[in-house]
Amino acid sequence: MWRDLADVRRGLLAVGAAAVLALPAAASGEGWIAVDVGHTLVAPGxxxxRxxxxxxxxxxxxxxLVDALSARGMEARLINADGRIESLQARPRAAEGARLLVSIHHDSVNAFELRPWQWAGRALDYNDDFAGHSLFVSRDNPDTAMSILCARVMGARLQxxxxEPTHKNGRRREYADFEHAVHYFDGLAVLRHARMPAVLFEAGVLKNRDEELLLRDPQRQARMADGIATALAxxxxxxxxxxDEATADRRSP
Structure with missing residues (x-):
C-alpha cells in the first residue's frame, strides 16, 4: 500500500497508466459518472x-466513453445526448447525484489565427499550428481537489x-498541472455549478486539418475513451x- 498522500499521487499516475486495466468493477466504488455532451444543436460550437x-x-x-466505462462495470449516463438541453446550468443539474461530471468538448483557436481555404466547394478555415488535448477544472467547484486529481490522472494516462497534449491554452489559462495540460477555468458554468468533482476535456483541435481526421476515426475515439475510462477507474x-491540490479548493474551513 502507499504510505502517504504523496505516494498515493505517484502511485495513481502509474496505476492509471497501466495496471488498473485489470481492476474489478468494485474498485471504481459506488455511484455513477455523468458524461456531458458539450454544445447543442442550436449552438453547435x-x-x-472540413x-x-x-x-x-x-x-x-x-x-x-460511456461504452468504455460500462465495460469496466462503471455506470455512466449521457447528458444532452439529443443536443436539446436548455441551458448551461441544466447540465450540472442533470448530473445531480453523480460521483463525477466529465464534459466532452473539442478545441478551436482564436479567430485571428484562422486561415481561409476551400473544402468540397465550401469556404472554410483552418489552423495547423496547434493540436492535442487539454483539461480544465474550476476553483469555484465544491471539490476542486478531486477535480484536479482526476484531470491529472486522465492526462497522465493519455500521454x-x-x-499528445496542447499547451496553447496556457497562453490565457493558469495551469493546475503543466505536465498534464490541466488548466484552471473558474468561470465555466458546467464546472462551477456542479455539486460534484467536474472536469472539462478538450479532445483535440478540430481546426487542425490533420488532427480533425484523427478525431473522426472511430477506432481512435474508442482508444481515447478507453484511456479516460482507465484513468477514472x-x-x-x-x-x-x-x-497541494486541497489548497486549490475555495470551500470554507
Missing part, C-alpha cells in the same frame, strides 16, 4: 476545418498511451487528493 460541428464530435466521443477507486 466550433466548426471543423465543416463538421463540434457537437457531432463531442457526441461521438461521449458515447465511446502514456501516446496522445484509478482516480475514483483509489484517489486521495494530495495536500
Amino acid at each position: 466550433a466548426i471543423s476545418a 465543416g463538421r460541428s463540434e457537437f457531432e464530435f463531442n457526441l461521438d466521443l461521449a458515447r465511446a 502514456r498511451m501516446g496522445f 484509478a482516480c475514483l477507486g483509489h484517489g486521495v487528493p494530495a495536500d
Whole structure:
C-alpha cells in the first residue's frame, strides 16, 4: 500500500497508466459518472476545418466513453445526448447525484489565427499550428481537489498511451498541472455549478486539418475513451487528493 498522500499521487499516475486495466468493477466504488455532451444543436460550437460541428464530435466521443466505462462495470449516463438541453446550468443539474461530471468538448483557436481555404466547394478555415488535448477544472467547484486529481490522472494516462497534449491554452489559462495540460477555468458554468468533482476535456483541435481526421476515426475515439475510462477507474477507486491540490479548493474551513 502507499504510505502517504504523496505516494498515493505517484502511485495513481502509474496505476492509471497501466495496471488498473485489470481492476474489478468494485474498485471504481459506488455511484455513477455523468458524461456531458458539450454544445447543442442550436449552438453547435466550433466548426471543423472540413465543416463538421463540434457537437457531432463531442457526441461521438461521449458515447465511446460511456461504452468504455460500462465495460469496466462503471455506470455512466449521457447528458444532452439529443443536443436539446436548455441551458448551461441544466447540465450540472442533470448530473445531480453523480460521483463525477466529465464534459466532452473539442478545441478551436482564436479567430485571428484562422486561415481561409476551400473544402468540397465550401469556404472554410483552418489552423495547423496547434493540436492535442487539454483539461480544465474550476476553483469555484465544491471539490476542486478531486477535480484536479482526476484531470491529472486522465492526462497522465493519455500521454502514456501516446496522445499528445496542447499547451496553447496556457497562453490565457493558469495551469493546475503543466505536465498534464490541466488548466484552471473558474468561470465555466458546467464546472462551477456542479455539486460534484467536474472536469472539462478538450479532445483535440478540430481546426487542425490533420488532427480533425484523427478525431473522426472511430477506432481512435474508442482508444481515447478507453484511456479516460482507465484513468477514472484509478482516480475514483483509489484517489486521495494530495495536500497541494486541497489548497486549490475555495470551500470554507
